[in-house]
Amino acid sequence: MTSVAHSVAVTALVTVLGSGAFWWGTDGFTAFTAETARRADVLRAPRPLPAAVLEDQDGRVFGIDDYRGRLLAVEFIYTRCTTICNSLGMAFRQIRDRVPADALGRDVALLSISFDPERDDPASLKAYGIAHGADGEHWRLARVRDAAQLRALLEAFGVVVIADRFGGFEHNAAIHLVGRDGRLVEISDLDVPLQFAAKLEEAL
Amino acid sequence: MTAIAPDRARIRFCALGALYLLLAAPPVRSWLEATMSGHMLVQIPLLAAIGFAACRLLVAHHQERLLAIAGGPIPLVVVALFASSWWMLPRALDDALAHPLVEVAKFVSLPALVGVPLALAWRRLGIIGRGFVWTNFISMLAVLGWLYLAAPQRLCNSYLVDQQESAGWLMVKLALLLFAAWLGHLFVGGPPVGNPRAVHGP
Structure with a gap:
């Protein structure tokens, strides 16, 4: 026995x-997928972001750090994208429209970062911004020219970009919230922009 | 089990080692891991199979000893179930691609915690025990395949949606094929599947 x-x-x-x-x-x-794990991890421990030099749709150079003291919504895109980036653009527009006008720019800003700096020059960023209703001030579009900086930034955000067979990319699309202290504090689904906007308003 | 002459066992062992090293070689690794199907349905099963085959090459009394230390076939099957389920998680696939340490853990755990325990336990499992392992494996494969087909979004950040779909289809097809083969084996016969020995000793 x-x-x-x-x-x-x-x-x-x-x-x-x-x-x-x-x-x-x-x-x-x-969390059974890497995507849910990434979101849970950020909620548990907000992530510091690496320094990166960004160039916006008018050729102005800036850094994410310049937004310290403000809430910053960040999405990752490439301008030739015809699928998920459109939903992202719509979501961003909805968020922008929900934020009180006096807070926009002063306390809240939106930033679309391209991960395809080769093709997304300021001109194409500008065209993309116009198509999605970005004003270029409170909602800017930018690229990271330095490949190493872009890689580090994507890694910190947990964004994985892979080339598809049609010359485009597939990427985990979400809306990222960078807090006033410059750390990534939350990642939201792009299909609930109103929830995200409500959270922004709460934090004002 | 049938005794294998020591020199033949050594040759087979070397062949398994060579296959293992081949799978671990960077070009082969990235080639298999480039697609979800290659990763989930070729690389991972092969790693487990290498452990299984290597364990069967051990001298019988060594296998018996390991079996005795482990407390019989049931704990071993449980270990294999846990370890194999782990590597079916979409998150585990992504992590293996993103972190070299997780990749190493995959290459070690699949032979050691899935292949070897199953091989040790297999000798002692009766027809019911083997049936349990088979049906459990087949249903897991089918459910996971269906999940991959039905998922509205990408489950793995490292793979394209159409790869998820093709892997899902392959899993469902493989599950049906395995089920048919297993049933056929059960009813049409062939060599007796179950070891005539009882599952438990006196």
Whole structure:
């Protein structure tokens, strides 16, 4: 009978260990994909962002750090994108329209960052901005020219960009909130822009 | 199990080692991992199969000893279930591609925690036990394949949506094929599947 007891004991042990590993590895059985994990991780521990030199649709050079003290909504796009970036653009527009006019620019700003700096020069950024209703001031469009800086920025945000077969890209699309302290504090789905806007208003 | 002459066992062991190294070689690794199907349905199963085959090359009394230490076949099957389920998580696939340490963990755990335990347990499993492992595996494959097909968004950040879809289809097809093969084996016969020995000792 001791062999049966041995078997039961080891089975119980490995079941506990296995369940524990799953619990730990899926953030308490909540995050089964890397995308949910990224969001949970940011909520738990806001991430500092690396310095990067950005160039906007008018050729002005700036940094994300320049927005310190303000809330900044960030999305990642490429201007030839015909699918998900359009939904992102719509979501951004809805958010912009919901933020009180006096807070816009003073306390809240929006930023669309292109991850395709080769093709997205200021002119195409400008055209993309006009198409989506960006004003170029409170909602700017920018690219990161330095490849290493862009890579570091994407990594910090947890954005994975892969080329598709049609010369475009697929990327995990979301709306990112950078807090007043310059850290990435929250990542939202792009299909609930009103919730995001409500959160912004709350934080004003 | 049938005894294998030591020198033949050594040759087979070397062949398995070579296959393992081949899978770990960067060009082959990135080639298989470039598609979701290659990653999930070729690389991962092969790694587990290498562990399984390598374990069967061990001398029988060593296998018995390991089996005794582990407490019989049931804990071993549980270990294999946990470890194989882990590498079916979309998150685990993404992590393996993004972090070299996770990739190493994948290459170690699939042979060691899926292949080897299953091979040790397999000798002792009766027809019911083997049936449980098969049906469990087949249903997991089918459910996961269906999930990949039905998911409205990308589950893996590292793979395109159409790859997710093709991997889903392949999984469903593979599950049906395996199920048919298993049923056929069960009813039409062939060599007896179950080990005539009882699952538990006296």
